[in-house]
Amino acid sequence: MSDSSSVLVLTNPYDVTADMVLRLLAERRVSVVRLDPGTDLHSGASLTATYRQRDQRGTLRTASRGLDTTRIRSVWVRRPSPYEGPHGLRGQDRRFAAEQTLWGAGGILASLPGAHYVNHPWDNRAAESKPVQLTTAQRCGFLVPSTVITNDPHEARTFATHQPGGVVYKPVWNSTYRVDGRPCSVWVRDVQGPEITDAVSVCPHMFQAKVDKEFDARVTAVGDRLFGVRIDSPDLDWRHRQDLMTCTPIEAPEPVAHAVVAYLAELRLTYGAFDFAVTAAGDWYFLECNPNGQWAWQPAGIAAAIARVLADRLEKGPDT
Known part of the structure; x- marks a missing residue:
């Protein structure tokens, strides 16, 4: 695949979740550029956008290649580092550089013409708000504590x-x-x-x-494709000691599945990681939806399936 349909992956260099999808795209010979804008743009990479009457152009240059940003097919906003400014600067100079990078480079990368976003960074930010999550969950028909x-x-x-x-x-x-x-x-x-x-x-x-739960559940959604796991943990918060939890595949009940798809549509998300507390009576209580939650920790078969579906969407781009 040529640069006219490249995939741009925005993430940090230690992101093993992204690595799973990148390996699949490499096997499919999809052109991919990986960028951590919060750090790379202070260590040799450059980003330029030019706006003229009825015309927009841009160039991204990294240590290994150059890319016409108007020809980027898909953008996967995974886990880029925070915009903190160059380490060589201090105080208000560093804060100034960090904010200019956030709104300048971040703005360019959020407005690439014709690109398919998973998810768009502005939609990610809105969907990370707990009050927004709770309000949306109620509208979409979830049980909410x-x-x-x-x-x-x-x-x-x-x-x-x-x-x-x-x-x-x-x-x-x-x-x-x-x-x-x-x-x-x-x-x-x-x-x-x-x-x-x-x-x-x-x-x-x-x-x-507090929900009197029998177990926790994570439903990872990519569009209308849902992947559920049951989580059994001795802890109230299963993230605390993940080495003590066990995960087994589970299918979300139909009303929950419909609400998940409606929730994604409401917040304009392609991807979402939904957490539930499930009671002995089989009631699924919505706890939260992380619009950029990790999934590589799940059982190998499920993680591989999620990686394939994400790779499919990034490869197809706007045609998805």
């Missing part, structure tokens, strides 16, 4: 006292958090009413009625 997002400690404590099965706390955004200089994750955890202090007033906190 009672939830409050508030910076009012009284409202939070009142909500907790009215949930007979207890409540859990979740961050509304996966913010970077460090303890003694080491990165830490903020996991979903049980919360008792007395634990909710006035510190809640510092920022919005998300509390949710």
